[in-house]
Amino acid sequence: MTSRPAKQTFLFAFILVAALLIPASAAMAGVIAPESGGGTPNAEGIRSLYLLIFGIGCVVFFGVGGLLIYTLVRFRSRRGSVAVQAHGNTRLEVAWTVGAAMILVLISVVTFLKLDQIKNPPNSSADGLSTPMNVAFNTGPAKPALPPNGHSLNIDVNGQQYIWRYTYADTDTNNLNNVFAYEQMVVPTDTTVSLTIRAQDVQHSWWIPSLGGKFDAVPGYTNYTWFKITKPGTYNGQCAELCGRGHATMIASVKAVSPAEFKVWYAAQKLAITSAERQAAAARNALVAKDAAVLKAAAPSAAAPMAAPARPAPVAMADGKTLFVAGVPATGALACGSCHTLSAAGTNGAVGPNLDVVLKTWNAAMIREAILYPNKMIAKGYAANIMPANYGATLTKAQLDVLVKYVDDSVHGK
Numbered sequence: 001m002t003s004r005p006a007k008q009t010f011l012f013a014f015i016l017v018a019a020l021l022i023p024a025s026a027a028m029a030g031v032i033a034p035e036s037g038g039g040t041p042n043a044e045g046i047r048s049l050y051l052l053i054f055g056i057g058c059v060v061f062f063g064v065g066g067l068l069i070y071t072l073v074r075f076r077s078r079r080g081s082v083a084v085q086a087h088g089n090t091r092l093e094v095a096w097t098v099g100a101a102m103i104l105v106l107i108s109v110v111t112f113l114k115l116d117q118i119k120n121p122p123n124s125s126a127d128g129l130s131t132p133m134n135v136a137f138n139t140g141p142a143k144p145a146l147p148p149n150g151h152s153l154n155i156d157v158n159g160q161q162y163i164w165r166y167t168y169a170d171t172d173t174n175n176l177n178n179v180f181a182y183e184q185m186v187v188p189t190d191t192t193v194s195l196t197i198r199a200q201d202v203q204h205s206w207w208i209p210s211l212g213g214k215f216d217a218v219p220g221y222t223n224y225t226w227f228k229i230t231k232p233g234t235y236n237g238q239c240a241e242l243c244g245r246g247h248a249t250m251i252a253s254v255k256a257v258s259p260a261e262f263k264v265w266y267a268a269q270k271l272a273i274t275s276a277e278r279q280a281a282a283a284r285n286a287l288v289a290k291d292a293a294v295l296k297a298a299a300p301s302a303a304a305p306m307a308a309p310a311r312p313a314p315v316a317m318a319d320g321k322t323l324f325v326a327g328v329p330a331t332g333a334l335a336c337g338s339c340h341t342l343s344a345a346g347t348n349g350a351v352g353p354n355l356d357v358v359l360k361t362w363n364a365a366m367i368r369e370a371i372l373y374p375n376k377m378i379a380k381g382y383a384a385n386i387m388p389a390n391y392g393a394t395l396t397k398a399q400l401d402v403l404v405k406y407v408d409d410s411v412h413g414k
């Protein structure tokens, strides 16, 4: 027989553990039932089904437990009394067998009735966004569940260490100009949104508790889910599959706004992407034109016909000055002169240090080292990783020798 203090210690420990566990589960999801709240039918269906089964479970638990306790108290016997030798009760045995079977039948029927609401997306409502496209990001053996009329707003959800990328399907075939977002997905209310879930690197898991079930993002495989939010708001979630060091910070959220607000957001994103693309194209063309002009000025005799400026003839065994001013476009060796000032070469780049000034006390070995390993020693006042670190690969050894000698001679006035 355990002593009274031991019993009390045990009871205290039990209550303590229970008290610690209850808020822990609350932090993950609803305390009693799965979360819902966005009004999406699948999450609501999962929750109501869960609550029904939980309710039946409670009735069984308290019914059986209560009867047991009642029986223990009501029929307890004095020490020394002789037990009655009872043997079976057909009516009771039939009752609890049939009762249990009925409960199972009830649960199965209700589950099958609810399954349609949980699995199959409905059409968008009349006041939802009109979505002309069907699923566009459709790869892999699994098949997406689409609404009866086939129209949904499709978003590709891509899990990557450690962020979620959302790409919005559009009607052209170029996936590079699509509207995209990271971390927060913006969607219209009353609109059926179908998700194509994929992983870039390792396994992740898409989970916004209040919007329905969890879906794994598996490299090389595509999963599908959907939601149709009726209440505007922000619904938070988090990657639910341990995916590496940054897993805990891989958060996600879905912001549901009215279809009109969504259109504004979508247009702004699209504009930002197209104008960034235009700017990049302009900068690229300017660089190509500049390279072509420099090359023409440096080696007029070997000038390629102007009709093909993008593919200049490779500088095979050029002199140091040409290497410095023009680089080697064929191998991707960037021109030193585009970033550095060197008066002998006539360049005035200002991205890196002025070589006339900083190299006065340097010798050839040091210059070679600085070209091959620019991040070994960072010049004061400048940032690392700006000067290309690939000259060991883009220049031949002979070209490097010529270039080092040229720079060394130039800064020392030879």
Ligand code: HEC
Pocket: 324, 334, 335, 336, 337, 338, 339, 340, 351, 352, 353, 358, 359, 367, 370, 371, 374, 375, 377, 378, 379, 380, 382, 383, 384, 385, 386, 387, 388, 391, 403, 407
């Ligand atoms: C894209 C711009 C860029 C290009 C191209 C470039 N550099 Fe640099 N360079 C820098 C920057 C920025 C620094 C300073 C940061 C550092 O030390 O890495 C630097 C540093 C240097 C230094 C060291 C200066 C010091 O005071 O420590 C030398 C020498 C140098 N570059 C020579 C060259 C030569 C020769 C070439 C061509 C083969 C070249 N760079 C190409 C940007 C560039």
Ligand SMILES: [Cu+2]
Pocket: 159, 160, 161, 162, 203, 204, 205, 239, 240, 241, 242, 243, 247, 250
């Ligand atoms: Cu992850």
